[in-house]
Amino acid sequence: MLLEVKNLNKKFGSVTAANNINFQMNENEIIGVIGANGAGKTTFCNIITGYLKADSGEILYQGADITKLNVQEIKNIGIHRSFQIPQVFENLGVLENIIITELVSKNKQNTLFEDAYTKQNYENAIKLLEKFSLDVDTFKDKVVKELPQGERKVLDILIAIIGKPKVILLDEPTSGISTDEKNSIMNNILRAIKELNISVLFIEHDMEIVEKFSERVIAFYNGEIIADDKPSKVFNQNNVKKFIIGGS
């Protein structure tokens, strides 16, 4: 087992954002996470990635207890994430965003006597764009703030896989992307991720996307996991129909 969460609880004042959550993830799984607004999906991601500390409960990664590790330590052992609101360097170019990320992941943040933006580094960044099937010509000379929201999201995800994680948590990878593009973008992202043998957990509001791309779905309601099964089964479960599909 890759990742295991046991009896996780988290309250914000009177709001219960995680209510006795138990969850397991195996290698190379693609899991979709559904739930209405405020159900606790992002909180779940934040706790796993160390941005929030749970009130109680345990998180195991490859059998080791990682509950007390901080954000960087969790990232270094191989659990990466993307952000619900893309966190990118707005005024820098797309390629520069990628290059800076690679430099840091190669531990070069204090390297002085070499150039950062070398031809080689640009070539590597372009290769990564290609891996995500992004149109290199339109991307390579753009500053991030000129990109539409959807493409910013893709960049945020692309940056998240630099450094070769084993698990990646995607917080609403297709929000803000038009319905026509969602499919192809998800296709490209997941293909690139699969090639690298990374397990994925993605939060998504669009049920069609969840149905199409996930092998397993977990449904959140009021901080609780109320369903955890194959997509077809979860979508037919009564409380899921009532609280999530009907409600969102």
Add this chain to the structure above:
Amino acid sequence: MRDLFNNEKLILIIFLFSFIGFWFVLPDYAINTITLSFCNGLVVLGLLLLMRLGLVSFGHGMYYCLGGYAVAMTYNFLQIKEVFFLVAFAILTGFIVSFLLGFFVRRFRGIFFAMLNLALSMILFGIIVKSVSLGSTDGFGIKDLTYLSYTIEDQKRLNIFSYILIVVFTVLMMLFVMNFLRSPSGKMLEAIRENEIRSAYLGISINKQIHKVYIFSSTLAALGGGLMVILIGHITPEDTAYWTKSGEFVFVAILSGSLNVFAPLIGSLFFEFIRSYALFYFPNTWQMIIGIVLILGILYLPEGIGSIFNKRKK
């Protein structure tokens, strides 16, 4: 920054030799203004580093002052007349003080960072003004200097030795900053300025990087102050640590922009020449002229004087 001048180093060499050449062709008052602009330009170069981080210091005059006093006091109290020692003391003082204060200021951003530095510089100003042993408001003067134990007979402060010393030191610092900004380490500044959440998640040690840049920046300012005393032969707290001087540095920094390392020097030259002309022709309204220049600069060169050099490819 693919747009950045590909041949910055070549331009820097041309820059160096042009200014050395100017010694032989330009009149004394122009050379004097150039030299002073270079001393001040070093402080602005330091501010450029902070601006790359998205920070501004309203108190960089403090390090200018510290560098200057390091030279003046070493000269007067330790009787050291060797210029290279004096400059080393200025650098060391800037380094040590900014290293210590850095632990404190690195936690602040934006206006808090700017004002905290202002406050620190006013404290230094207060201490000097109140201390007779530090020369109080009169400051210190220095007299004849030796350059690698060669004593200058000519009593003029501005001579070919001091001129070349200042030009070469300035160009050397421009080269350091240029290389730093191109290095992986230098790119961390842009990352931090753009998005601290992402930078932290990438694993950039934000506070340490800010601290490092603060030291670099402050040491440049201290060097500028030290060279200024070697040039002018005198220092007072009023002309260095007082907030108006820091304000002037910020003014020039904004006018110059942070696109490249030439900008602070060109901006500083521009400012000093405008000031001396404006002072000469409009002695009572020269500040107004400077104000108009800044407005024009903001309107027509929003990225600063440096954008004259950086033709942006579209």
